[in-house]
Amino acid sequence: MIITIAFGLLSAALFLAFIRLARGPSLPDRVVALDLLASLSVGWIALYAVATNQPIFLDVAIVLALISFLGTVGFAYFIAKGAVPWQQS
Amino acid sequence: MAAILSALLILVGTFFMLVAALGVVRFPDLYMRLHSSTKSATLGVGCVMLGAAIHFNDVGFATQALAITLFLLVTAPVAAHLLGRAAYLSGVPLWEHTLSDELRGRYDQVTHDLASTDTK
Numbered sequence: 001m002i003i004t005i006a007f008g009l010l011s012a013a014l015f016l017a018f019i020r021l022a023r024g025p026s027l028p029d030r031v032v033a034l035d036l037l038a039s040l041s042v043g044w045i046a047l048y049a050v051a052t053n054q055p056i057f058l059d060v061a062i063v064l065a066l067i068s069f070l071g072t073v074g075f076a077y078f079i080a081k082g083a084v085p086w087q088q089s
Numbered sequence: 090m091a092a093i094l095s096a097l098l099i100l101v102g103t104f105f106m107l108v109a110a111l112g113v114v115r116f117p118d119l120y121m122r123l124h125s126s127t128k129s130a131t132l133g134v135g136c137v138m139l140g141a142a143i144h145f146n147d148v149g150f151a152t153q154a155l156a157i158t159l160f161l162l163v164t165a166p167v168a169a170h171l172l173g174r175a176a177y178l179s180g181v182p183l184w185e186h187t188l189s190d191e192l193r194g195r196y197d198q199v200t201h202d203l204a205s206t207d208t209k
Contacts, residue, residue: 002096009103013110020113028176032122035168036113039130040106043137050141055150065160072168080175
């Protein structure tokens with residue numbers, strides 16, 4: 001029951017983050033949305049581990065947290081170097 | 090008792106994540122969105138991890154959950170700062186009703202050095 005409500009709230013959050021990912025308007029906005037999607041996915045995986053009673057799934061969350069940080073830093077470096085000019089879409 | 094505490098923490102955590110996503114959609118400029126997604130989502134993930142650790146009641150799982158939470162607490166501000174700085178340097182505009190921009194004119198456009206007085 002509680003788990004179902006929590007999954008519902010997280011689904012709504014993922015949907016809202018995806019709206020920002022699709023709308024932009026700038027590249028850093030999309031990177032913020034991607035970073036948020038990764039954080040939400042870490043929470044989702046922890047919740048899924050509770051729902052299925054399988055603690056081993058938390059390893060996936062660790063890897064996802066590590067990868068998403070590297071991705072955000074890479075995007076920030078890319079944007080700061082000016083390789084992609086900012087544009088309003 | 091432990092089950093109630095775990096359920097409560099998981100609900101509070103997912104609520105904070107929903108608030109973070111709502112802020113990312115509704116706030117008017119990039120810097121406010123960064124503020125929303127960094128703080129609120131980190132708190133949400135931390136609460137969910139704590140709730141899951143209480144649910145499993147296992148030292149190994151609790152250590153992993155603590156490691157994830159600490160890692161997020163360390164990396165989220167760093168990533169947000171890097172992204173905000175990169176966005177400011179690449180010219181992403183502030184909200185039109187912003188009252189003051191103390192960084193205006195203080196970044197060297199070529200070297201990206203920050204000065205305490207205007208560079209122009």
